[in-house]
Amino acid sequence: MxxxxxxxxxxxxxxxxxxxxxxxxxxxxxxxxxxxxxxxxxxxxxxxxxxxxxxxxxxxxxxxxxxxxxxxxxxxxxxxxxxxxxxxxxxxxxxxxxxxxxxxxxxxxxxxxxxxxxxxxxKHAELVVGNVAMDTKAQQVKVNGADLELSRREYMLLKTLMENVGRVQTRDSLETKLYSWGDEIASNAIEVHIHHLRKKLPEQFIRTVRGVGYTIKAL
Known part of the structure; x- marks a missing residue:
């Protein structure tokens, strides 16, 4: 938040x-x-x-x-x-x-x-896309019913994408959700978080829109 x-x-x-x-x-x-x-x-x-x-x-x-x-x-x-x-x-x-x-x-x-x-x-107490479910009150994510371990920024990034299913989120807009003004942000910070998330989520769950950003499509 x-x-x-x-x-x-x-x-x-x-x-x-x-x-x-x-x-x-x-x-x-x-x-x-x-x-x-x-x-x-x-x-x-x-x-x-x-x-x-x-x-x-x-x-x-x-x-x-x-x-x-x-x-x-x-x-x-x-x-x-x-x-x-x-x-x-x-x-x-x-x-x-x-x-x-x-x-x-x-x-x-x-x-x-x-x-x-x-x-x-x-907004949504529970966000569900396919077999990925996020309980925003408990701040928990499950894939096929099994708990997923995420860092704070991974959770915030996934939450933003799941709240905007079908809408592309630019890298700049995602950075504003994850970092405060003045924070030192590596040029590939969002890409690194996305990479780690993808290893924990179903294949093709997070999709890249080349030159624009990232999105989760409604399943």
């Missing part, structure tokens, strides 16, 4: 990025509200963690702008504004959750996992 972190405190942002990445989230970080709005409009993440005290504009205005672009995008407000009225205003303004600073990282992670489960349920 890809998280857009909108936070102007560099040390807090770095700590959150480290903690979230350790839990398997792909984290992209911005300090300015205006850039966050542009990012959501260009390529929406799976969820947003939003500070209200941003240097260029109030976080509530950022939230309203995000809601105009995407009414369903899960947004968690993470802020030093801790009064009951602040919380009411944030939730009434369109936030899905509200966590006041100082906070416990484990609690933040638990709340984001709630978002993750909700998103999986809304």
């Amino acid at each position: 890809q998280v857009l972190l909108i936070e102007d405190d560099p040390s807090l942002a770095q700590g959150l990025k480290t903690s979230l990445k350790r839990e398997g989230f792909i984290v992209n970080h911005l300090q300015l509200g205006r850039l966050a709005i542009e990012s959501v409009a260009t390529a929406a993440p799976d969820m947003v963690v939003l500070d209200l005290g941003l240097p260029d504009m109030d976080g509530q205005d950022v939230l309203r702008a995000i809601r105009k672009i995407n009414a369903e995008l899960p947004v968690l407000i993470l802020t030093a504004r801790s009064s009951l009225q602040d919380k009411v205003d944030g939730l009434d303004g369109g936030a899905d959750d509200y966590l006041a600073k100082p906070f416990d990282t484990d609690e933040l992670l638990a709340r984001l996992r709630v978002f993750e489960r909700r998103l999986s349920s809304l």
